Amino acid sequence: MTEREERRFAEVPRESIKLMAESTGVELSEEVATLLAEDVCYRLREATQNSSQFMRHAKRRKLSVEDFNRALRWSNTETVCGYGAQDALPFRPLKEGELFFVEDREINLVELALATNIPKGCAETMVRVHVSYLDGKGNLEPQGTVPTAVQSLSEDLLKYYQQITRAILGEDPHLMKVALLDLQSNSKIAALLPYFVYVISGVKSVSHDLDQLNRLLHMVKSLVQNPYLYLGSYVRSLVSSVMYCILEPLAASINPLNDHWTLRDYAALLLSHIFWTHGDLVSGLYHQILLSLQKVLSDPVRPLCSHYGAVVGLHALGWKAVERVLYPHLPAYWANLQAVLDDYSVSNAQVKADGHKVYGAILVAVERLLKMKALSLTLAAEGGCAGLPGTATGAVGFRENSLGLSPPPEPLSEPPLGIASHLQAGGAGCPWEEWTPVSLPAMYCELYSFFGDSLAVRFSTDPPLGGAPPSGSRQPLEGRKEPASGAPNLENTRKMPQLTASMNISPRQDGSPCMEPQPPSLAATVPGRSLARSSSSSSVSRSRSSSSRPGRSTSQSRDIFPKARFPLPQVGPPAFSFIIGGRQMGRRCQGRRFQTSFTPTPPLTTLPPRAYAHKLPVIGRVSKPVRRWTCSHYSLHLPL
């Protein structure tokens, strides 16, 4: 029996002792090794026996490494480190030699660090009471599930979650409206955020259903707008869902009747919204977004709708993004696009239509780029000369005033300095590192070479409106009325429904229309429309304004081709400035005016407009269904 008994104990053979001694550089004689081996065995047994006490008092059945270490510690022995894991450690023999070892796998720390499935952490220790036996009889009521970190949702929240998702993805438009509104304003749904984010990440599975995609995007919008939610790292997940809608060749886009363009526009709008409001939550987000957009844009294999998405996405991210990504890519991309547009075959009709869309999107983006660039130059120049002498002083003073009063458009449409600088500083090895700012004239020249007059078309000018009040930004009503009152004065009204903002050119300058002498090309850079778009709205905003403010748009409607009405450039005084005024049409900043001016750059050598540019009278948004979007933008629900 003792033999059996003996075998219960781990024996450390003499040879092992000798090996271990050798590994530390000690030679042991046979006897010493034997003695040591026996002693080691005894000590091990003793420690094991002592450790069992710690196990018993911890009210466990399983002896843990910790118990053993405690026994060692109390016998003044060094403890064994590194075996605290809960899992069993396999003790394996080596095939060749009589060697045994504890398997110790290498852990890939990189993988561990970059793992996406972040452990949730332990749930709080808690006590739950359950009447187990009533009067000595068993209680049939189940004991209740063990709450974990995930299941810590209350019953009510779960119900809320179910109702909301059902309403949003369901058939009833009214319900959906209510649900979205609630999602936007409910302050108690923080716990549900991961669930909603998860639902939204389901965009990939419904890419055939535009309607569902729309709904999910609306859900994003509501979540983003909810002031009580801290999105945290979920921003990344939301952004990736939105990017999916922008960039992917959705299954729904196979059918040309599906208006996936609007979806992309809306998603891009949403993207910019998320980015400008929550971009600071995730570092490097801007960089990542730009990279992925650039990747799509530079990939000729991608369908045109993807390219379109990239362009509107860039546009939504602001003119600097356009300048850095789209502009350098344009020459390369142009060739491809031109090939598509020049192909008049019937089979190519659909692709060509798509190409037109892309063309329009690029045009819009580029226009704003030019405009904003000009604007920024003016601002810079303004900053440079503090006190402008002469007649301009008054104007300058006003400008400064108005700038101070009304928030400049920059913060909304431009990346915060931090991110921008991060881009430049931290973007080592990124493709646009070598990007150098191109001067406005050069840029204009180049762009003009692509677009010809159609570029100029967009840079329509507005006749000056009499005395736009500087405080208009604070008084939306007044701001609204003002263009109407100015309407009769308009001599050059054009039918351009996209126009949402009027431009005031130096309102103080004797009331005379600011047809300051100016080369035609430059005059064309005074934008009305593109300014409106700078309010973080892409094409959607155009259509929005057209439908939601019919009165205004009619009053301001202009001809599509304004260049003919351009007054002849005069050779004016050397110092002059434009003030470009506009209005942002967002719901939240209704009537906000922005106003800026820029000194015209020296006249450019006019380039011959590209011939085909004239063949594209109306590019882009000719189709109708935009109306839907406009409403939805206002109340964030679809009037289905």
Next chain:
Amino acid sequence: MCLWCRIRQKIPKKKKTYYAAHVMTPLLSAPGKKMAAVQDAPMELDAEKETKPEILSDGTSNLSGNTASGTLSSPPLTAGGAPKQEDQQTLIAVLQFLRRNKLTESVEILRREACLEDQEDSQTLDGSGGGKGDGDGGDANSLLSRVSIASAAAPQSTLTPIPVKNDQPDVSVVLSAYSQQGDPSLYQVYYSSLKNFIESVLDCHRAELSQLFYPLFVHMYLELVYNNHENKAKAFFEKFSGDQECYYQDDLRILCGLTKKEHLKGNEALLDFRTSRFVLRISRDSYQLLKRHLQERHNNQIWNIIQEHLYIDIFDGMPRSKSQIDSMSGSFAGETRREVNKAKVFYGLLKEPEIEVPLDDEDDEAENEEGKPKKKKTKKDSMGSKSKKQDPNAPQQNRIPLPELKDSDKLDKIMYMKESTKRIRLGPENLPSICFYSFLNAYQGLTAVDFTDDSSLLAGGFADSTVRVWSATPKKLRKVKSAAELNLIDKESDDVLERIMDEKTASESKNLYGHSGPVYGVSFSPDRNYLLSSSEDGTVRLWSLQTFTCLVGYKGHNYPVWDTHFSPFGYYFVSGGHDRVARLWATDHYQPLRIFAGHLADVTCTRFHPNSNYVVTGSTDRTIRLWDVLNGNCVRFFTGHKGPIHSLAFSPNGKFLASGSTDGRVLLWDIGHGLMIGELKGHTDTIYALKFSRDGEILASGSMDNTVRLWDSMKAFDDMETDDFTAATGHIHLPDNSQELLLGMYHSKSTPVTHLHFTRRNLLLAAGAYNSQ
């Protein structure tokens, strides 16, 4: 004497008690405080002078067997002669030890005391030496034993002190009684011849004499090991270990690994085995039989071991049966000696303080007019009768000084009485409802739980060193405001007690951080203002439940503290730990008031008697001891468990004790008679929780096997015939009626039961950590 015993107890655990020895010196150096050294922190000077308490009563009784005159039969008397000599050696060794550690003052004091002892010793030796003549040779036993001692043991024992003194000033050598050597090769022969003899005797004697196997086996084995006969020891072990009783398996496993003398030195458990005497109870007839056999065979080796290491308690009358023996054996050091449990124990309850129950309380108002006067009367009567009737078994009211009742305590008592009027009477027909408090997500390991008496708070001790307190009622836990904020409070206002609480801190649970090791024991004070926790880090901490901060860390155990328990009247608490002693503390003393030493292994659980005059401790040595708080004496010593004891519970009337151990059995004890009165079998794993219902009709036991079992304790107590004969002899016949007594078995959902508690209305609360695996 006391000091001597104390040191003697300490010596085996050399490493541990080194610190204690240091502490002792300053105490001893002040001559006026000699008593203080004995009684670590005097509770009351007067009481101390009167009683001159001895802390180590067990050690004392162990040694002073011969001074405890009349009660002992003669063989123990003669056997007592040898320990005297042995003690002398011990004393010398202690002196050397002290000298070596430069504790000169202690040496002197010890000398002074020892001188007296030496004189006494010589007297007793003379007396016993002359006893040959004095005893008229009438006692053949004593004569015989004297002869045998003279032949083998005596010469050596008289000789050893001198060489020890000169050559080998090593404590362990002196203490070891294995210096004598027989022929190691003959050990197997000796043992097997005894075995053959015992197997050949009549059945009635065989059972009794079989008790000898285990202690003889162990001692012979250790002797072989001690004298470096490693191979012979192994062979001896292999040959005879299979014969031992199954409940000694754990010990045999330890023995099995031990084959070297060097190992022997460090093994404290075995040191204790060697230095303490294994107690056997054998009827006179069987003993005579054995002695005759050994003398015929001249089997001196075995006889020497019996003389030196065993204590044979001889009784007159019928030999006991095997089952009787088995029910009492199993402990580390044999059975209880009869005289140990003879001391009077005041197990009765203290007189309830007279509290005017307010007559116009809300409950009465709620009731109708007719019932009102009646109720008042009954209440008054019950109160009056209780206070008038003094329990004859109760200790004097002021035997142990108890804290005075505060107003809040009185209020609580009133609440208690009100609640108890609504108490459900339990019984076999009327079982309690059980509420299970499951600790969820307790990955760190739940190690201890306690409820307050009114079941309003719940505390959990965890293996990650934290203590958490939960409110078991909707009322949230709040801290008292900070000192600065308290200054702003209007102290005159009526609701000042409410105002001092900081509403901002209200929460369902509070965490208490401070320990640096698993928390093995938690205990609420009866007034719910304090919480005690004992931990692996060797400290007991007192926490305030007003501020949820640590107030005191009681250091003294230096080793893991396994359990702690508040006195039912507050102020005092007891703790027990790995250092084999239980300590009695008062919350306002940083040193223990009493040290209860005597257990041969860790003290695993400690409980206060309901009258606060006694403390019971359970140990890994599989024994239970009841200690008198007043003088530190061990007044009851219970053996019978076959595994470490992990739970103890007093019945509410203070008469009975229940104990549960790793062997899955609950044993019931009659404290007054010092007898085992019941054995409740059924659990399949360690019993960690025991609790009597408020009226004591039901005993609930909770175990690692995920069940709560209810036992009919009333029936168990009634069935037991405690006639005078049984009480006198201590021979009990346990009916095997566990199945009849089991009233119910209730399974939890993979949740070991860590704690049980009866609310004041007799609802049973159980607590444990849900184990998801």
